[in-house]
C-alpha cells in the first residue's frame with residue numbers, strides 16, 4: 717500500500733517550502749523533486765498544507781466511502797469533537813442530518829469513545845504499575861515517540877484512541893459487518909485506520925464539506941480563504957471589521973470581488989466591481 721503522503725512530481729516546482737516546513741527534516745530532495753521519506757515522517761501534515769502547488773498530497777478515503785454508501789452498506793460515522801471548529805454554528809443534529817443525506821446510516825460523536833478511554837487511563841493510574849504514562853489520542857505523536865524517542869515507547873499508555881474505541885463500540889453495538897468512518901481534521905488518522913480493524917475509513921473535514929456541497933446540502937462555512945469559499949460556496953457574505961460589506965454569488969464568486977469587499981472596498985454593484993480594473 718502506498719504511503720499516506722505522495723508527491724505529485726509533475727506539480728513540484730522545487731520551491732523547498734515543504735522542506736522548510738517539515739519539523740523533522742523528513743523530506744528528501746533529488747532529481748528536482750521533493751519526496752517524503754516514509755520512515756522518518758510522522759504525518760503531521762504540515763508539508764501538505766504548505767505546498768503552494770498541491771504537490772504534496774494526502775491519500776483520500778473519500779472514493780472508498782462513497783463506494784460503501786453507494787453499495788448500500790451500513791456506514792456509521794464517528795465525528796471528532798473538533799467538528800465545532802470546522803462547521804461553526806452547526807449543531808451535531810444538523811451535521812448528522814447532512815451525513816444521512818449523503819447516505820450514512822447514522823452518526824455519533826467520537827467523545828463517546830473518549831469516556832471509555834478515560835476510564836482506562838484512570839485504571840492505569842490506580843494500578844500504579846507504570847512509572848510514567850504518556851497519554852495521547854494523536855497518531856502523529858505516537859509516531860513521533862516510536863520513530864524519534866523509542867526509549868519512551870514503554871511509557872505510552874497501552875490504550876487505543878477515542879476514535880478506535882468508539883468505532884469498536886459501534887461494531888459491538890450494531891454488528892461487525894457495519895463500516896465505520898472516522899471524520900476529523902487529521903491525515904495521521906489514516907495511518908491508525910490502516911493499522912487496526914476498528915476504523916474502516918477516514919474522512920477529513922474538507923472532504924466532507926466538499927461532498928456536502930456537491931450534493932447540494934446547505935452548509936454555512938466561515939473562512940478567510942477566498943479559494944476555499946469559491947470552491948464550496950454558492951453564496952458568500954463578505955464581512956469587513958465585523959460588518960457585512962457585501963454579498964457575492966454566481967459569476968461574481970471570484971477572488972477579485974471577494975478581496976475587494978474583504979479589504980473594505982465599497983460595495984458597489986457586482987457590475988461596478990468587475991469594470992473598475
Ligand code: SF4
Nearest residue numbers: 728729731732734767
Ligand atoms: S512545497 Fe511543493 S512545490 Fe515546493 S518543493 Fe515541496 S512539493 Fe515541490
Ligand code: SF4
Nearest residue numbers: 738757758760761763
Ligand atoms: S507530514 Fe510532517 S513530518 Fe511528514 S514529511 Fe510532511 S511535514 Fe514532515
